[in-house]
Amino acid sequence: MDFLWTPWRYAYVTGAQASRGCIFCDAVSRKDDDKTGIVFRGERTFIILNTFPYTSGHLMIVPYEHVDQLGKLAPAAAEEMMTLAQRVEGALRETYRPDGINLGMNIGQAAGAGVAAHIHMHMLPRWAADTNFMTTISETRILPEALDVTYSRLKEKLA
Numbered sequence: 001m002d003f004l005w006t007p008w009r010y011a012y013v014t015g016a017q018a019s020r021g022c023i024f025c026d027a028v029s030r031k032d033d034d035k036t037g038i039v040f041r042g043e044r045t046f047i048i049l050n051t052f053p054y055t056s057g058h059l060m061i062v063p064y065e066h067v068d069q070l071g072k073l074a075p076a077a078a079e080e081m082m083t084l085a086q087r088v089e090g091a092l093r094e095t096y097r098p099d100g101i102n103l104g105m106n107i108g109q110a111a112g113a114g115v116a117a118h119i120h121m122h123m124l125p126r127w128a129a130d131t132n133f134m135t136t137i138s139e140t141r142i143l144p145e146a147l148d149v150t151y152s153r154l155k156e157k158l159a
Contacts, residue, residue: 022066022115022117022118023115023118024048024062024066024115024118024120025066025118027048028041028046028062028064033155034151036048037049037051037147037151039059039151039154039155039158040084040155040158040159042080042084043080044063044064044065044074044076044077044080045061045062045063045064045077045080045081045084046061046062046064047059047060047061047062047084047088047154047158048060048062049147049150049151049154050122050124051147053124053147053150054124055124055125055126055127055130056096056125056145056150057092057095057096057098057124057125057145057150057154058122058123058124058125059088059092059122059123059124059154060120060121060122060123061081061084061085061088061120061121061123062118062119062120062121063077063078063080063081063119063120064077065077066117066118067118067119068107068108068116068117068118068119069107069119070105070107070119073119081121085103085121085123087158088123088158089101089103089123091154091157091158092123092124092125092154093125094157095153095154095157096125098125098126098127099126099127099128100125100126100127101123101124101125101126102122102123102124102126103121103122103123104121104122105119105120105121105122106122107119
């Protein structure tokens with residue numbers, strides 16, 4: 001039997017990452033972007049790495065405004081989210097050369113939102129046949145790139 005060592009996922013699997021507040025509000029209030037994974041700060045939104053990515057390059061675009069529904073978001077912030085999505089698409093295509101890109105939001109816990117109280121948009125590069133036997137049979141993903149490498153690559157592209 002083969003074992004894959006992914007210690008960074010332990011916090012996610014066990015629920016140990018649960019904090020007393022909002023992870024997005026906490027991250028944006030700090031000034032250590034390299035530790036929080038914030039690769040870009042806009043006027044109304046910011047871009048942050050997903051700490052538990054599905055693929056290398058998995059980012060989230062998050063409004064500073066702490067709201068749980070897209071309809072509650074200020075129109076200017078919603079517009080900036082889409083403008084940044086276009087920018088992220090270019091950065092992901094240039095950096096990772098994917099075959100496609102997933103873009104999406106899970107609004108509410110029943111829709112699959114891990115952080116239901118603060119809306120955010122996921123963007124991640126995808127490749128043909130990247131859902132291989134590891135994902136479909138063993139429910140395990142293999143990421144070829146460490147988060148600090150992803151951070152450096154995308155921070156430079158989005159600067």
